[in-house]
Amino acid sequence: MRDTPRPQRLRVGIDTRIIWLVSLIPLITLCGRGMMGELTANPIEYISKFTGWWTLFSLLLTLGVTPARYFFSMPILFPLRRTFGLITFVYATIHFLTWLVLDQFFDWTEIALDLSERPFIYIGFVAFLGLCILALTSTNRAKVVLGSVRWRRMHKSVYLIAILGVTHFYILVKSDVWEPLTFGAVLFLLLGYRLFLRLLNNRR
Amino acid sequence: MKNAFRSDISPSEITSRTLFESRRRWMQGSLASLATMAIAPASAKSRDGKDFPVAFESEKSEFSTAEKLTTYSDVTRYNNFYEFGTGKEDPVEQAHRLKTDGWTINIIGEVHRPQRFDIDQLLRLAPLEERIYRLRCVEAWSMVIPWIGFPLSKLLDLVQPTGNARYVEFISLYDPEQMPGQRSAVLDWPYKEGLRLDEAMNPLTLLTLGLYGEILPNQNGAPVRLVVPWKYGFKSAKSIVTIKLTEKQPATAWNVSNPSEYGFYSNVNPQVSHPRWSQRKERRIGEFLKRDTEMFNGYSEWVADLYRDLDLSKHF
Numbered sequence: 001m002r003d004t005p006r007p008q009r010l011r012v013g014i015d016t017r018i019i020w021l022v023s024l025i026p027l028i029t030l031c032g033r034g035m036m037g038e039l040t041a042n043p044i045e046y047i048s049k050f051t052g053w054w055t056l057f058s059l060l061l062t063l064g065v066t067p068a069r070y071f072f073s074m075p076i077l078f079p080l081r082r083t084f085g086l087i088t089f090v091y092a093t094i095h096f097l098t099w100l101v102l103d104q105f106f107d108w109t110e111i112a113l114d115l116s117e118r119p120f121i122y123i124g125f126v127a128f129l130g131l132c133i134l135a136l137t138s139t140n141r142a143k144v145v146l147g148s149v150r151w152r153r154m155h156k157s158v159y160l161i162a163i164l165g166v167t168h169f170y171i172l173v174k175s176d177v178w179e180p181l182t183f184g185a186v187l188f189l190l191l192g193y194r195l196f197l198r199l200l201n202n203r204r
Numbered sequence: 205m206k207n208a209f210r211s212d213i214s215p216s217e218i219t220s221r222t223l224f225e226s227r228r229r230w231m232q233g234s235l236a237s238l239a240t241m242a243i244a245p246a247s248a249k250s251r252d253g254k255d256f257p258v259a260f261e262s263e264k265s266e267f268s269t270a271e272k273l274t275t276y277s278d279v280t281r282y283n284n285f286y287e288f289g290t291g292k293e294d295p296v297e298q299a300h301r302l303k304t305d306g307w308t309i310n311i312i313g314e315v316h317r318p319q320r321f322d323i324d325q326l327l328r329l330a331p332l333e334e335r336i337y338r339l340r341c342v343e344a345w346s347m348v349i350p351w352i353g354f355p356l357s358k359l360l361d362l363v364q365p366t367g368n369a370r371y372v373e374f375i376s377l378y379d380p381e382q383m384p385g386q387r388s389a390v391l392d393w394p395y396k397e398g399l400r401l402d403e404a405m406n407p408l409t410l411l412t413l414g415l416y417g418e419i420l421p422n423q424n425g426a427p428v429r430l431v432v433p434w435k436y437g438f439k440s441a442k443s444i445v446t447i448k449l450t451e452k453q454p455a456t457a458w459n460v461s462n463p464s465e466y467g468f469y470s471n472v473n474p475q476v477s478h479p480r481w482s483q484r485k486e487r488r489i490g491e492f493l494k495r496d497t498e499m500f501n502g503y504s505e506w507v508a509d510l511y512r513d514l515d516l517s518k519h520f
Contacts, residue, residue, distance in 0.1 A: 040292050041274075041282035041489045042345055105493060110482060117477050172480060174343075175390045175461055176290035 013076055016083045023087040026054045027094075044102045051095035056169060056183050058088040059162050063190045082138055085158070089135040096128050120171045127164035130157055159194075162187055251276055253418035260332035260352050260414075267408055267506070268336035274347035276416050278489050283423050284341065285442060286390055287376070287383035294385070299422035301382045302443065307427045311359070313448035314369035319362070323427050326413060330358035334417075335410055335431075340472045340501045342436040344481040347489050351431050352414030357405045365401065365449050372404040373397070373454035374430055374441035391457050397441035398454035398468065399432065400510075408433055408506050434503040436470045467520040471511070472501035476520045 030050055033039055039046040062084035069077040099121075104111050114121045134155055136142070143151045166187050170180035264270075281296045288298035310320045321329070332354055340346045360372070378394035380386040386393045403409065410431040413420060420426040425442025432439050438458050448454075458466035465478060474484045474497040485494040500507050511519075 041278035042292070042487070044487070045343075045345070102492075107494075110485065110494075113484075114482060117482070118479060120480060174290075174480075175286075176388070178388075 013079060016079060019080065019083045020087070023058070023090075026050070026091075044098065048095065048098045048103065051091055051098055052169065053179075055088055055091040055095050056165050058084055058091055059158075059165055060183065060186050060190065062088055063158070063162060063187070067190065067193050086135060086138060089131050092128050092131050120168050123164050123171075124168040127161045127168060130161040130164070134158060134161070159191060162191075251416065251418060253280075253416075253421050256332075256352055256414045256417055256419055258327050258332065260334060262334045262417075265333055265335050268334070268350075269338055269348060269502075271336075271338070271348045273336065273350060274489050279347060279349050279415065280421050280423060282489065284343075284437065285385075285423060285425065287385045287393075287395065287443070288423065289385045290390060295423035298384055299426075301384065302377075302422045302426065303382060304422065304427040307445075309428055309444055310446045311363045311449075312446065313373070313450050314366040315449050316364035316366060317362070321359075323413070326359075326411070326428060329362070330354040332413070337408075337410075337431060337433040338501050339431075339433065339437055339440075340486060340497065342438060342466070342470070342478065342481065342483075344483065344486050344494075344497075345489055346486045346497075350416055351410055351412045352417070353410040353412035353431065355407050356409045356411045356430065357407065359411055359447075360401075360405060360449075363449075368451045369449040370401050371450045371453050372399050372401060373446075373448040373450055374399075374444050375446040375448065376441050377443045377445050392460050395441060395457045396455060397430070397439055398450075398456050399439075400453075401449070402510055403432070403507075406507060406510065408503060434472055434500040434507045436472060438466070439470050469511075469514075469516070469519050471507075471516065471520075472497060473499060473516055473520065475499075476517055 030039075030047065034043070034047075062081060065077055065081040065084060069075060100106070100111070104114070115125060116122070134157070137146065137151065137154065146154065166180060166183045169183060170177060173180055282292050283295040284292070285295040285299070288295040288301075304323070306322070308320050308322050309326065310318075312318045332352055334350050334352050336348060336350045338346060339349055356372075374397045376395040376397075377383065378386060380393075399409070410433075412425075412429050412431045413427065415421070415424060420429065425440075428444050429442040430440045430444065439456075453468060456466075456468060458470075459468055465480075472483075477483060483497055486497045487494050498504075
């Protein structure tokens with residue numbers, strides 16, 4: 001029997017595996033810099049800042065999916081929301097572990113004091129717990145179990161998490177607030193867009 | 205031992221440090237493979253500064269610590285010097301813009317003999333000595349640095365403070381052309397710092413012109429800076445152009461920027477917490493595990509008396 005060419009599968013979606021591969025680039029860059037000894041004299045601080053930056057960046061990308069999807073009328077963008085969300089969770093986890101393992105090295109007394117005394121730490125911690133819950137309930141199965149309405153309501157908390165995340169960054173920096181303010185401005189636009197749509201819908 | 209530093213004589217410090225750094229690199233290499241944190245190959249590079257131009261006392265001072273030195277590379281590449289940018293490596297990249305030729309430092313205010321000194325005069329004003337001090341940054345990292353300088357008190361004795369003088373204000377260079385970080389309003393420029401007169405007269409307070417047997421690299425506050433080892437690093441003003449003796453407590457840069465977090469005194473104090481950094485512990489640059497921070501950065505023996513009537517939790 002001769003091999004018949006397989007009918008090509010029609011791709012209507014974006015292959016999220018490509019997105020996952022791309023999302024590894026910052027991480028690979030970080031490892032590369034580590035091996036080249038380019039993480040400054042204080043590598044732990046560098047890793048912490050780096051992974052925190054990329055967490056916020058992917059979080060804003062996640063929130064950008066829905067506006068972009070309507071703006072460009074591209075429904076195929078839709079699944080990217082979950083992909084970017086999970087990438088955010090991965091970077092947030094590395095960021096959290098940097099604090100727990102590299103920075104504090106399981107010094108539980110210091111960790112407890114850090115959580116109770118330092119607003120930016122507990123704000124970041126709450127945001128991370130929120131991301132954990134959203135990541136755990138990100139599967140299709142979870143959506144079925146929870147029911148669509150409840151699931152959506154629950155995942156709306158990503159807006160609050162984003163506000164906490166940017167606040168965490170803002171109060172951490174000493175005086176050069178340019179970067180956190182930029183993140184804040186983008187977040188403001190992304191949330192403002194949704195608020196605007198909502199007001200528009202209510203008026204109709 | 206007096207050590208005349210000329211280009212044809214190789215100073216003993218160089219050898220010992222090179223040896224030390226190679227050992228440190230080896231140790232950190234093994235840690236690096238564990239935690240993907242390698243140590244800069246740059247630290248293998250030899251020093252790039254200029255040898256200190258005059259003789260200085262290199263025999264260990266009673267104020268010097270015997271702790272392991274932080275590498276020359278880390279000391280000169282990891283700096284907080286916002287005049288050149290807020291990134292830790294901005295100073296080493298940008299500080300070449302600073303012109304130190306013809307630099308003078310002006311001593312004014314409540315003094316009987318106000319005077320302007322150039323760097324050559326400063327180099328000959330008092331016997332210079334090497335002091336190995338701990339440096340504790342408010343950001344909870346620390347270093348051990350071999351500075352070269354002389355006690356500020358020698359300079360103050362020369363200009364004779366009046367009876368009204370109670371504080372000393374230090375003003376750093378303001379020139380956005382040379383210091384691009386000053387184009388951004390992250391702090392109220394020029395950078396200003398201050399000490400109480402008795403703090404300024406303390407023998408630990410060092411007017412500093414060099415480090416690691418070299419003249420001060422620009423990114424470390426060339427050509428003349430202050431080193432106050434029992435206070436957080438930002439109290440040690442860099443690239444000073446004016447020293448003013450005053451009756452009233454001067455405004456200081458970080459205190460103006462955020463008074464609830466940075467006090468005028470800013471003594472290293474593990475008991476006074478900071479909203480962003482635990483001050484109980486610190487990470488010594490080059491080490492993995494944190495160590496306990498000592499009261500007055502371990503200099504209590506010489507400075508605790510200065511504050512016996514002061515509530516340090518209020519006057520932080």
